[in-house]
Amino acid sequence: MAKKTVKDLDVKGKKVLMRVDFNVPMKDGKITDENRIVAALPTIKYVLEHGGKVIAFSHLGKVKEEADKASKSLKPVAERLSELLGQPVKFIPETRGAELEKAVSELKDGEIMMFENTRFEDIDGKKESKNDPELGKYWASLGDVFVNDAFGTAHRAHASNVGIASHLETAAGFLMEKEIEFIGGVVNNPARPLVAILGGAKVSDKIGVIENLIEKADKILIGGGMMFTFLKAQGKNIGSSLLEEDKVELAKQLLEKAKANGKELVLPIDTVVAKEFKNDTEFKTVSVDAIEDGWMGLDIGADSIKLFSEKLNGAKTVVWNGPMGVFEMPNFAKGTIGVCEAIAHLEGATTIIGGGDSAAAAIQLGYADKFTHISTGGGASLEYLEGKVLPGVEAISDK
Template identity: 70%
Template sequence: MAKKTVRDLNVENKTVLVRVDFNVPMDGDKITDDNRIVAALDTIKYLIDHQAKVVLFSHLGKIKSAEDLDKADRNLKPVADRLSELLGQMVIFVEETRGEKLESAVKDLQKGQVLLVQNTRFEDVKGKKESGNDPELGRYWASLGDLFVNDAFGTAHRAHASNVGIASHLESAVGFLMEKEVKFLGEAVDQPQRPFVAILGGAKVSDKIKVIENLLDRADKILIGGGMAYTFFKAKGFEIGQSICEPDRVELAKEIMTKAGGKLVLPIDNVVAKKFANDAETKVVTSEDIPADYMGMDIGPETVELFKETLAGAKTVVWNGPMGVFEMENFSKGTIGVCEAIAQLEDATTIVGGGDSAAAVSQLGYEDKFTHISTGGGASLTYLEGAVLPGVDSINDK
């Protein structure tokens, strides 16, 4: 890639600041999924093996008020403990995001040691210092080290003090995870092996407009599922009952369909329900025939078969977003069916873009059947839009 990677840095005996994405799901002070910690290990171990002094920065959740500072699921201490177990060595944890205690701990680091700084968004309680990319905060954090490595793809679509802010003051590079994310997404979108099929789900057309518009010029087929399909149905003049819809996007949906020609593939049947609940009364109806008192909750079995047929022979597949209300078991079959169809493709590059679609892959045990599972839902979406990722753009070129 055009950006420096961690391999391009002379890290021996240097204090290397690393932005990682340890924004893991928590239940109180218990980590419920450590995938994001595991994903950062390659870069951290490389720095340890090359005798760097490693200082890690990450956020965890959002900080909206001072009360959030005391919440167990905002404190990175459990992450430090889990990282210690995974590395097989103690990870020093500093409860502060700035000040003498942090400065002293960083100064005392020895080669091969690792230190984790408290949740960077604790600074936001003082007025969006972190998420607003406060210049003074970025300069301060940069003063703690000699080099900077950004390995947090999950926040690459944001300009924060802990990524763009630090990078503007130090020689910088991307870590192995970031390099992998950009490589797979970049090649899939810009240099795809064909046929290239994109699958987009989720609730709103407005969330995916730019992605659809960007991919119309690149993909051979775009399969649409999830709640946003009903806005397209409305644009076609179908009855959609109580289904989710964005009335202000109906005209745009018409324009997209006109521009897409035969590239856009919409559901032909749907699982509909009387209410938004797993135990609701349900039935399967065609897309033109949703009863007035029902709402669409998932793609139907005929649509799953249609999508499978469309995917047959694909050489590049990018999937972002569920096909229905995946968190409810009775409306997860569409998402599961699409996941299984992608997993069974042979000789294809298959990429999942975070969120519920990545969760489906994990729950079904298909991780090893996909070429790449992105750690950053929002960042992968921004990349698919063709937009610049500030967290990558701010890194030094080779």
């Protein structure tokens, strides 16, 4: 990798500022999914074991006004991190000031502290989100070196990633390194054949990804709600299925572009249709050529799962982003489950999930350890797959 990693730093006795992605879901002050905290442990442990002093920080949700602070504090996260590490994590409920500076100065080698949600700085003028230069400089002044392990925010230029990096030697943490290696590898140098599976509701969310992958991938399989805009572009009746009317022409162009490039853009051949958008409603499976008025497609059908599984045979790299149907409803989750199982059982392939709902699905189904890499950054991985330069990655020092 051309970027510095934490192993390239001499951290002994150093104050190591560490941007982590602890933007975890919370309910009533309790963490409901701690995957992002667990994912950061290897980098934190490495620095602590090598005699560094860790000053960890993260954002948590959006903070627009003072009233948001109560439910957006990182204190419960610091407490859980302490349990996972098996050592105290001193928490400072401030984002700047004397209390924070004193805690940093008192930190000893092999100790860790955390400070408050970086987005608390957004209440007065979006200082964090707009990469306020004074804030980035201030945070940088607290440390000797900077380790960025928060891929989930790498597509944004914030004070807590790009701002700090402009003042300190910066390295990628192990999680960031993996994301650059796997997601970047899909875009830059994949083992072939490369098969991309894209789902989710809207074509508009994935236009850039589809356009870039038509150049890069050997096959693109499309499911989810956005498949109906493509089916409409082929002149099929889609009933009352989700449609982005203003993207039909674009879908036609993408189908033509794939054909002109000699690439397979594969659409489902059957769909599970229902009368209403809810789980406990009448539903049936029909061919995509036989969707009747008044029915909406909410999942791909069994024949499409079989087709997609066949198209995956022999793949050396697979990247998946987006569910195949309305995964939250059990009656319309079979397509997502089927595709997840097909990828999980592939032999000899590098299999990558680009974050978001598909990552949640794989974890929920118990297949997390069957994938080579599950990205922690939905938005960041999508932009990376589009071929965009991510500011948070760009800001890491070159070797």
